[in-house]
Amino acid sequence: MSREINVKDITAAITNLAISSNRKLPDDVANALTAARNNESLPLAQTTIDDIIKNQQIAADQKLPLCQDTGMAVVFLEIGQQLQITGGDLTEAINCGVAQGYTDGYLRKSIVSPLKRENTNDNTPAVIHTNIVPGDKLKITFVPKGGGAENMSRLAMLKPSAGIEGIKRFIIDAVREAGPNPCPPIVVGVGIGGNFEYAPLLAKQALLRTIGSKADDEDIAALETELLTAINKLNIGAQGFGGKSTALAVHIATAPCHFATLPVAVNINCHVARHQSVIL
Amino acid sequence: MSDIILTTPLNKEQLQSLKIGDKVLLSGIIYTARDAAHKRLVALLVNGEKLPFELPGAVIYYAGPSPTPPGKVIGSVGPTTSGRMDDYTPALQDAGLAATIGKGKRNQSVIDSCVANKAVYFAALGGAAALTAQCVKEAEIIAWPELGAEAVRRLRVENMPLVVINDTNGNDLYIKAVEA
Numbered sequence: 396m397s398r399e400i401n402v403k404d405i406t407a408a409i410t411n412l413a414i415s416s417n418r419k420l421p422d423d424v425a426n427a428l429t430a431a432r433n434n435e436s437l438p439l440a441q442t443t444i445d446d447i448i449k450n451q452q453i454a455a456d457q458k459l460p461l462c463q464d465t466g467m468a469v470v471f472l473e474i475g476q477q478l479q480i481t482g483g484d485l486t487e488a489i490n491c492g493v494a495q496g497y498t499d500g501y502l503r504k505s506i507v508s509p510l511k512r513e514n515t516n517d518n519t520p521a522v523i524h525t526n527i528v529p530g531d532k533l534k535i536t537f538v539p540k541g542g543g544a545e546n547m548s549r550l551a552m553l554k555p556s557a558g559i560e561g562i563k564r565f566i567i568d569a570v571r572e573a574g575p576n577p578c579p580p581i582v583v584g585v586g587i588g589g590n591f592e593y594a595p596l597l598a599k600q601a602l603l604r605t606i607g608s609k610a611d612d613e614d615i616a617a618l619e620t621e622l623l624t625a626i627n628k629l630n631i632g633a634q635g636f637g638g639k640s641t642a643l644a645v646h647i648a649t650a651p652c653h654f655a656t657l658p659v660a661v662n663i664n665c666h667v668a669r670h671q672s673v674i675l
Numbered sequence: 676m677s678d679i680i681l682t683t684p685l686n687k688e689q690l691q692s693l694k695i696g697d698k699v700l701l702s703g704i705i706y707t708a709r710d711a712a713h714k715r716l717v718a719l720l721v722n723g724e725k726l727p728f729e730l731p732g733a734v735i736y737y738a739g740p741s742p743t744p745p746g747k748v749i750g751s752v753g754p755t756t757s758g759r760m761d762d763y764t765p766a767l768q769d770a771g772l773a774a775t776i777g778k779g780k781r782n783q784s785v786i787d788s789c790v791a792n793k794a795v796y797f798a799a800l801g802g803a804a805a806l807t808a809q810c811v812k813e814a815e816i817i818a819w820p821e822l823g824a825e826a827v828r829r830l831r832v833e834n835m836p837l838v839v840i841n842d843t844n845g846n847d848l849y850i851k852a853v854e855a
Contacts, residue, residue, distance in 0.1 A: 439696060439698070439838070443800065446800050446803050446806055446836065447800065447803050449803075450802070450803035450804070450805050453805040453806050453809060454751070454805035457747075457805060457808075457809075459741070459744070459751045459804075459805040459808060460741050460750070460751045460805070461751070461804065462751060463738065463739065463740050463741045463750065463751040463752050463804040463824075464755070501741060501742040501743070501744040501750055502741055502742070503739065503740070503741040504823070504824070505824070512711070514823060516823075542756075543755065543779070571853075574779070574849055574853070575778065575779050575780060575798070575849050576758065576778070576779035578778065578801035578802045629853060630852055630855050631849075631852065631853060634778065634798060634800065634838075635778075635780075635798075635848075636696070636838060636848060637848075637851075637852030637853075637855055638852075665801070
C-alpha cells in the first residue's frame with residue numbers, strides 16, 4: 396500500500412514554514428534565552444539579552460522577521476518509503492515554496508552566484524537533504540541559516556591520535572575565534588566522525604535537537620556538558636560584550652569513521668536559532 | 676549606568692569622550708552600506724569622485740534590511756558582520772567618516788584608524804532586527820538601488836541602542852571582555 400502526496404501540498408507547506416520560522420523562535424530556544432538572562436549578573440549582558448527577548452515579541456506583533464538575515468533555506472526531508480510524490484518535480488516544488496515564502500513574507504533574498512555575486516532574487520535554490528525512512532509520511536524541517544554564524548563554522552580532519560582532548564580543543568578554539576561575530580549566545584552543533592562531507596551534516600542536524608535534551612550516549616552527554624561549561628567560561632558573552640551567556644547549548648552527533656580519520660565539524664548557530672517542522 | 680544620548684552630526688569631542696562598554700542611544704541620520712556598496716564607495720573615493728553622501732561627520736551602518744512590508748518604514752534591520760568591511764574602513768575614516776555601526780571584531784588597522792581619526796566603532800544588537808526597525812523613522816534609498824538589500828539607504832533613527840566597541844584610545848570591548 397502506498398500513499399500519494401501532491402507536490403502542490405509540499406510547496407504550500409514550505410511557503411508557510413519559510414514565513415513562520417523566520418518570525419518565531421522554537422520554544423526551547425526562547426526558554427533557553429530567558430534562562431540565560433536570569434543567570435546573568437553583568438548589567439550589560441542582562442540588558443542585551445532583554446533586548447533579544449523583546450525582539451521576539453516585536454517580530455510577532457509587527458509580522459517582521461526576527462533577523463534581517465532570513466538565511467539560506469536549508470530543507471531536511473524525511474520521506475517515507477511507502478510515499479509516492481505526484482504532480483511534478485520535488486526539488487522544483489521546494490524551491491517554488493521558498494520563492495513564494497520569501498516574497499510573500501517580505502523576507503530578504505540573500506542568495507547570490509558564488510563568483511559574480513549576482514542575486515537569484517527569490518532566495519533559491521534551497522539546500523535540500525533527503526533521507527528515506529520507513530512509513531508513508533513526509534517530514535519537512537525548514538532551517539533559515541544566517542550567513543554570519545555559518546561563516547564561523549569549521550571542519551577539521553584531525554589525526555586519530557588527537558583523541559578526545561584534540562576534539563575538545565578544536566571545538567573550543569572554533570568558538571573562541573568566532574568571538575562576537577556569530578551573534579552569541581550561540582548554539583554549537585558538532586559532528587564527530589563520518590567523513591569529509593558527512594561530519595558537517597551531522598553538525599547541522601545537531602543544531603536542530605531540542606535545547607535541554609540529553610544525548611542518548613552517556614559519554615557524549617557528559618562531553619556536551621563539559622564543553623558548554625568551558626565555552627561559557629570564555630566570557631565572550633551575549634553579543635561578545637562579556638558575561639556567562641556565550642552558548643545556550645552544545646549538541647554533538649556522532650557516526651563511525653574510517654580508522655585512519657577523525658573528522659570533526661563545528662556548525663554555529665546565532666541566538667536566532669530558527670527551525671520548524673511539519674509532517675504531511 | 677544611564678545611556679549616553681547622541682545626535683548626528685557627531686563631533687570629535689563627543690566621540691573622544693566615549694569609552695568601551697558605554698551604552699549609547701543614537702538619533703539622527705545614518706547611512707546603510709555593506710559589502711558591495713563599500714567596494715563602490717572606496718572606488719569613488721580613490722578616483723576623486725563625489726560620494727552619495729558627505730563623509731565628514733557621517734555614520735555608516737553595516738546593514739541590509741529585509742524588504743519593507745506595506746505600511747512600514749523599513750523591514751527588519753540589524754547589523755551584519757563588520758569585519759568584511761575592514762579593508763575599506765580606514766580610507767573612509769581618513770576622509771572624515773566619524774563612526775561605524777555593525778557587529779563583530781574589527782582588525783588592527785581599523786582600530787588604529789579609529790585612534791588616528793578620532794572615530795568610533797559601535798555594535799548594534801545582532802539578531803534583534805525587528806527591535807532596531809522600530810528606531811527607524813524614515814528610510815530612503817539614495818544610491819545603487821540595483822544592489823537591493825545592499826543599496827545605500829539614508830535612515831533617520833531615534834534612540835537606536837548601541838554599545839561602544841572601539842573607542843578613540845585604541846581600546847576594544849571584545850578583547851577586554853575575554854580578558855576579564
